[in-house]
Amino acid sequence: MKIFISADMEGISGVATNQQLKTPFEYQRFRKLMTADVNAAIEGAINGGATEVVVADGHGNMSNILIEDLDIRARLISGNNRVMCQLEGLDDSFDGILFVGHHGREGGSDVAVISHTLAGICVNEMTINGQVVGETEMNTYVAGAFGVPPLFISGDDAYVNEVLETLPNVEAAITKRAVDRFAAELIHPEIARQQIRQQVEVAVKNSADQKPVVLSGPITFEIEFKGSQQAKMTTTIPSVELIGSKKIRFTCDDMITAYKHMWGCVIIAMAATNGVLGSVNT
Helix, strand or coil: CEEEEEECCCCCCCCCCHHHHCCHHHHHHHHHHHHHHHHHHHHHHHHCCCCEEEEEECCCCCCCCCHHHCCCCEEEECCCCCCCHHHCCCCCCCCEEEEECCCCCCCCCCCCCCCCCCCCCCEEEEEECCEECCHHHHHHHHHHHCCCCEEEEEEEHHHHHHHHHHCCCCEEEEEEEEEECCEEEECCHHHHHHHHHHHHHHHHHCHHHCCCCCCCCCEEEEEEECCHHHHHHHCCCCCCEEEECCEEEEEECCHHHHHHHHHHHHHHHHHHCCCCCCCCCC
16 A cells, blocks of 8 residues: 655644744754654554555755654655655656645635745645635646546644645544634643544555546636735746736646646746746845
8 A cells, every 4th residue: 555645844743823833943853753743643544554655855946854853664855946846756656645744725714823825925825726725735637547546635724624624535634723823822742643643543454445536628727926026927838827916817728737837836836936047046
């Protein structure tokens, strides 16, 4: 049995503020906490019957997990130049996907901890075929195109409740109670890891009962950006249509192609935030 883990950082045990993930001393602490939460998921997956586990580091520069501290039974995909972003390495050989340490979407609950959608610097909201999505839902649809079902999520309670509305059959571990976008009521990380370990084991043991979530094509994305310059520059891709000063639309034949298209647009939008050539001479 082969399990894929998509790991993010905002929903990791102990995280309450954005500065903890940016300030050098704090960031090093939370890299260790992230690695420990992922290790709990790996252990749970192995206990549940997994024979192979691949972890994709999916936060920020996607190089946060400490390989020297990672469970030796797993392989790690690290580094930020990825065509498939948080899902690099996923294919139809996997039996399930776990979302560890994820977070609420930008326009969701007003208390979800460090909520955003993929790139907080530029994305305000995304829809797929008219449905508002966060990262977990969007990644689940991509996994579905590979025939891989979602099995487990972990993060704050607002995030878990948000995702369960769309994916009611996944197992979940709540790592904290959301108080505000930059505040949380925390439990001890070892208690959170115990929950992750137990719920992942249950999820993997029952994976044969879960079905992939498949969206048939064509797939239409609409992305609302935070700045008009971000939206406009994505139209350098000929298939992208500007449908508002900050909003774009494009349609692809299948989910995997659409996901790559979306990621290309987000990369352009991030670069356009302060002007795409703004730092060329510095």
